[in-house]
Amino acid sequence: MRINLVLELMDTPGQLVKALEPVGSLGANLVTVIHKRDYKNEKGNVPVQLTIEGEHEDLKKLVTRFEELGFSIIEMDGVVLKEKITTIFHGHIVDQDLRDTMDRINDLEDVEIVAFDIKLNGEEKSTALINIEAGIGRKQSVFDRIAEIAEEKDLLVINEV
Amino acid sequence: MDECRVIIMGFGSVGQGVANALSMKKDLIKDKTGVNVKVVAAADSSSSAICQDGLDEKLLVETKKQKGKLSQYPEYGSDKNGEDILDAVEYDCLIEATPTNIVDAQPALSLTLKAFEQGKDVVTSNKGHLALKFREVTEAAEKAGVEFKYEASVGGSMPIINFTKDTLSSCEIKSIKGILNGTTNYILSRMTAEGSEYEVILKESQELGIAETDPTQDVEGIDAACKTVILANSLLGIDATYSDVKVEGISKINSHAIELAKKDDYLIKLIAEVSHDNLQVSPRLVRRGSSYDVSGTLNMATIKTDLADEVSVIGLGAGSLETASAMLTDLISILKTKY
Numbered sequence: 002m003r004i005n006l007v008l009e010l011m012d013t014p015g016q017l018v019k020a021l022e023p024v025g026s027l028g029a030n031l032v033t034v035i036h037k038r039d040y041k042n043e044k045g046n047v048p049v050q051l052t053i054e055g056e057h058e059d060l061k062k063l064v065t066r067f068e069e070l071g072f073s074i075i076e077m078d079g080v081v082l083k084e085k086i087t088t089i090f091h092g093h094i095v096d097q098d099l100r101d102t103m104d105r106i107n108d109l110e111d112v113e114i115v116a117f118d119i120k121l122n123g124e125e126k127s128t129a130l131i132n133i134e135a136g137i138g139r140k141q142s143v144f145d146r147i148a149e150i151a152e153e154k155d156l157l158v159i160n161e162v
Numbered sequence: 163m164d165e166c167r168v169i170i171m172g173f174g175s176v177g178q179g180v181a182n183a184l185s186m187k188k189d190l191i192k193d194k195t196g197v198n199v200k201v202v203a204a205a206d207s208s209s210s211a212i213c214q215d216g217l218d219e220k221l222l223v224e225t226k227k228q229k230g231k232l233s234q235y236p237e238y239g240s241d242k243n244g245e246d247i248l249d250a251v252e253y254d255c256l257i258e259a260t261p262t263n264i265v266d267a268q269p270a271l272s273l274t275l276k277a278f279e280q281g282k283d284v285v286t287s288n289k290g291h292l293a294l295k296f297r298e299v300t301e302a303a304e305k306a307g308v309e310f311k312y313e314a315s316v317g318g319s320m321p322i323i324n325f326t327k328d329t330l331s332s333c334e335i336k337s338i339k340g341i342l343n344g345t346t347n348y349i350l351s352r353m354t355a356e357g358s359e360y361e362v363i364l365k366e367s368q369e370l371g372i373a374e375t376d377p378t379q380d381v382e383g384i385d386a387a388c389k390t391v392i393l394a395n396s397l398l399g400i401d402a403t404y405s406d407v408k409v410e411g412i413s414k415i416n417s418h419a420i421e422l423a424k425k426d427d428y429l430i431k432l433i434a435e436v437s438h439d440n441l442q443v444s445p446r447l448v449r450r451g452s453s454y455d456v457s458g459t460l461n462m463a464t465i466k467t468d469l470a471d472e473v474s475v476i477g478l479g480a481g482s483l484e485t486a487s488a489m490l491t492d493l494i495s496i497l498k499t500k501y
Contacts, residue, residue, distance in 0.1 A: 043426075087426055087428065087447060088447070089419050089422060089423060089430075089447065091414060091415075091416070091418075091419055118422055118425070120418040120421070120422060122416075122418065127418075128416065128418040128419045128422060129422070130422035130423065130425070130426060132426070157410065157414050157445075159415075159419065159423075159430060159444075159445045159446060159447055160444075160446055160447065161428075161446065161448075162431070162433050162435075162446040162447065162448045162454055
């Protein structure tokens with residue numbers, strides 16, 4: 002059988018070789034690799050598309066091995082495994098305990114802030130764009146948490162439509 | 163030849179648009195429906211012109227523009243106004259184009275209910291009575307056995323209410339999300355294109371006549387929230403009123419927010435969301451190049467359905483003839499079913 006995966010690699014030398022090594026050693030065959038280093042996602046990582054052929058059991062082992070090696074699988078057979086959420090906060094973001102805001106989002110299960118971009122405006126309100134990655138089905142919990150924080154800290158939230 | 167006698171109540175931009183559009187399309191309407199439409203009265207806020215044999219649409223607009231009051235209409239000018247007009251003349255359909263009033267819905271509410279009591283059909287562009295008392299008004303129309311049409315109240319010339327009810331009638335409507343206010347879309351589009359601050363663009367929009375001198379209804383999302391209520395009631399069967407909508411306008415949006423969004427390939431738009439879980443007007447991030455990426459004073463809406471998935475419509479959300487086009491469509495549909 003055949004699977005299609007999208008892995009996320011750090012943009013440092015040797016990552017692709019490290020990712021491909023277990024394919025052969027676990028008895029699977031590489032069919033396609035698409036690796037474009039000039040495209041990076043929000044985290045600054047490089048997504049690589051792999052098509053791999055092998056026995057069902059071997060492929061299962063391979064997926065586990067990727068996870069052990071710390072490669073994040075963001076898509077499997079066309080199914081996205083991580084959802085990306087982008088939101089903007091506007092208000093006294095720093096004064097209202099920015100650390101606490103970040104922690105409370107990161108504390109959610111299978112949710113991680115992957116990028117944070119803030120524009121400060123002297124003593125005035127600041128504006129920040131936040132990129133979050135969440136496991137499938139976790140999106141609503143992120144929106145709920147964001148709404149709760151915004152209410153408490155009087156922040157304007159601009160969520161995706 | 164059948165005849166439909168209409169009264170135009172409210173003679174501002176929309177009312178005048180209806181008069182102009184009628185004078186342009188009378189023959190076409192006659193061809194399409196076999197009905198001759200005749201304006202028997204038109205009224206502004208303090209006066210009117212009334213003639214059972216019919217008024218000249220062009221002359222009505224000219225009189226209003228040049229003399230300021232319809233009472234100056236040659237021979238048939240009158241000081242009658244308000245509900246009295248409905249008693250002063252025999253008519254079949256009320257074209258109600260008075261300004262929206264979101265406090266007590268007047269004078270639209272009384273005028274509409276009175277027309278229903280008299281057994282007359284009503285076409286409206288007004289949002290006040292629909293946003294505050296949708297159920298009361300539509301039930302009164304049903305009880306009276308008359309037609310009540312309000313396509314022009316949402317999205318101006320953009321077809322949405324009749325389109326969803328008639329053309330998408332095989333589908334269940336799951337949600338509607340869209341840009342329902344042209345003024346705020348214009349302001350946000352220009353902030354995005356020029357990187358300018360909100361206050362600067364608002365001032366220029368006021369000078370251009372795109373934003374009102376008191377822009378509160380538009381920029382604070384009130385206008386879009388009224389339309390949210392109308393769509394919720396009419397298309398999703400949600401028994402909601404204005405106070406059920408969560409509203410946040412665009413006055414807090416600054417160039418920083420727009421710049422940050424742009425960096426990630428997003429735009430900021432004032433989006434109205436109508437679904438069973440959420441009635442909300444708020445600034446949202448939309449993908450550049452998506453169906454929400456319409457600029458200037460355009461309105462748009464994406465209707466999510468069970469069978470057809472997503473269907474989107476785009477059109478000019480305001481304007482004299484544009485809004486009149488929706489009212490005339492409503493009138494024609496009444497003529498087709500009842501005459």
